[in-house]
Every structure is written in structure tokens, then in C-alpha cells.
Amino acid sequence: MSATIVDGKAIAAAVRAEVARDVAAMDRPPGLATILVGDDPASGIYVANKQKACREAGIEPIDHRPPAGATHAEVASLIAELNADPAVSGILLQLPVPPHLDGPALTALIDPAKDVDGLTPLSAGLLAQGRPGLRPCTPNGVLELLDRHGVELQGAEAVVVGRSILVGKPLAQLLLERNATVTLAHSRTADLQATCARADVLVAAVGVPRLLGAGHVKPGAAVIDVGMNRLEDGLAGDVDFHAVVERAGLLTPVPGGVGPMTIAMLLRNTVLAARASSVDATERSENPTGR
Numbered sequence: 001m002s003a004t005i006v007d008g009k010a011i012a013a014a015v016r017a018e019v020a021r022d023v024a025a026m027d028r029p030p031g032l033a034t035i036l037v038g039d040d041p042a043s044g045i046y047v048a049n050k051q052k053a054c055r056e057a058g059i060e061p062i063d064h065r066p067p068a069g070a071t072h073a074e075v076a077s078l079i080a081e082l083n084a085d086p087a088v089s090g091i092l093l094q095l096p097v098p099p100h101l102d103g104p105a106l107t108a109l110i111d112p113a114k115d116v117d118g119l120t121p122l123s124a125g126l127l128a129q130g131r132p133g134l135r136p137c138t139p140n141g142v143l144e145l146l147d148r149h150g151v152e153l154q155g156a157e158a159v160v161v162g163r164s165i166l167v168g169k170p171l172a173q174l175l176l177e178r179n180a181t182v183t184l185a186h187s188r189t190a191d192l193q194a195t196c197a198r199a200d201v202l203v204a205a206v207g208v209p210r211l212l213g214a215g216h217v218k219p220g221a222a223v224i225d226v227g228m229n230r231l232e233d234g235l236a237g238d239v240d241f242h243a244v245v246e247r248a249g250l251l252t253p254v255p256g257g258v259g260p261m262t263i264a265m266l267l268r269n270t271v272l273a274a275r276a277s278s279v280d281a282t283e284r285s286e287n288p289t290g291r
């Protein structure tokens, strides 16, 4: 039997519509500040897409574009200003930054309460400890797809291929938080095919086109393909879609699977950050001495 194909565009649209409803019910719109250092055209397009999605959801985009030659101190001071600004619910530093700047060091300066990308060391630490915090957007999007399809995670054997800080590692922790039994595979995994073939939930976040084929997939497994590999004939995932579609129970296409979820989850994180800060503000006004 053929796998159910996940419609990531439709699920992302549903999440964005929920975010828009949540924003409409808020006293004031959340603000998402983007920092784009320099004028890299690809980064400019990513930021423009995020700002457009914000406007559509009723979130206010707050645009900052320091020049390509901006110093670490200048960008750091902008981040400090945004950390302190109550109109700013979330802060996003678009990566990569120009080579004279240290992207991770700058990202680490973002207040974790406003870290809507979920990528600061503090946010990563909160996730590792299973404590509440803002979670990274792409891994969170993978969970949303699985949840919307009713995939049982508790007790499931989950294999994540790829251990990047951006996708694989946080996703493994999110799955663990949901009581899956998680294996994190990588380029040095001894027998990747046998490891993957155990999985009830198999996620590929590798960056190698069509690395996983039918032999990697347990019949009926949920297979989520995070890979986005630009080839001459278009985008390809890390999973060989045609080889796997008759074997998997659930399968994401590329494009149109995980891809659209990232911005949707960024918008959701911005609303979560705004809500948490308004709760904090109420608590402070009711108890100004903090006693």
C-alpha cells in the first residue's frame, strides 16, 4: 500500500491561521525584530519572506539592517537594545553574518525569552534539561507534522539521521521529551541501513540527496525528510521518495513537506514569546517588589 503523503503547505497554512487568530485576540500585536547584517541577496529574500509571513499573521515586523562593515560591538549593542524593548517579542539574527563577525557569539546575546529561533546556548540547554523554553523551528515543525497525522511517539522507536545543532540534535531531544526511544545516527554510524530499518519514526536531516532508500525503511514507518538539496533538476530530499513511497506508512515530499513548517513555527514562537512576556509584565505590576 502506498504511504500517506504529508501536505506540509496545508499544515503550515493551518498553523499560520491559528497564529493569526491568537494575534487578533491579543491586546497589542507581537513584534518580530530581524537583524540582517550586510546585503547578501539570499539572506535578504529569507528575511523578506519572514516579514511577509509576519504581516499576514498580524505580527509587526521590525526591520534592522546594519551595514556589512558593522562591528561586533555595534551589532551587540543593537541586540541589547532589542532585548530591552518591550515592543519586541522576538529577535532573529539572520545567519550567516559577514565573515569578520562571529554569528554564534552574537546569537548567544539574544535574551532567551526572545529567542524565537530557539538556537541560543541557553535555549538549547533548557531543551536538553527538558525545561520549558522556545524550541528550534524546523525540529518543532517536524513534531507538528507527526502530531497532525496522529503518529504515536510514546514508546516508538525513532531514528534521526544527522546530528546538527540546527536540526538533528534538538529533534532527537524533542522526540525523547515525547517518550520515544531515540537513536541519533550520523556519518560514523556503523550500519546505517540496519539502524534506520528499526525505526517506527525515521527522520532524515543529512544533506545528501536520496541517501535513504527502501532498505532503510521499516514497512509502515513514518518517514520525515528534512533534506533540501539543490540539484540541476530541482530540489531533492535525503530520502528517495519513489523508492520509499510503497513501503512507508507516512512520507513527506520535498518540496512541500517540512520546508513550509519552519516559518510557521517561527510565527508561533513569536506569539509564545509575546504571551510569556505579557504574563511576566502582569506579575511584575501586581508584585513590583518581587517578594
Ligand code: NAP
Residues within 6 Å of the ligand: 138, 161, 162, 163, 164, 165, 166, 167, 168, 185, 186, 187, 188, 189, 192, 205, 206, 207, 208, 211, 226, 227, 228, 229, 258, 259, 260, 262
Ligand atoms: P549539517 O549541519 O550539514 O549536518 C548534517 C548531518 O548529517 C551531520 O550530523 C552528518 O554527520 C550527517 N551525515 C552526513 N553524511 C552522512 C551519511 N552519509 N550518513 C549518515 N549521516 C550523515 O546539516 P543540517 O543543517 O542539519 O541540514 C540537513 C539537511 O536539512 C540539509 O539538506 C538542509 O538543507 C536541510 N534543512 C532543511 C530545513 C527546512 O526544511 N526548513 C532547515 C534546516 C536544514 P556528522 O555529524 O558525523 O558529520
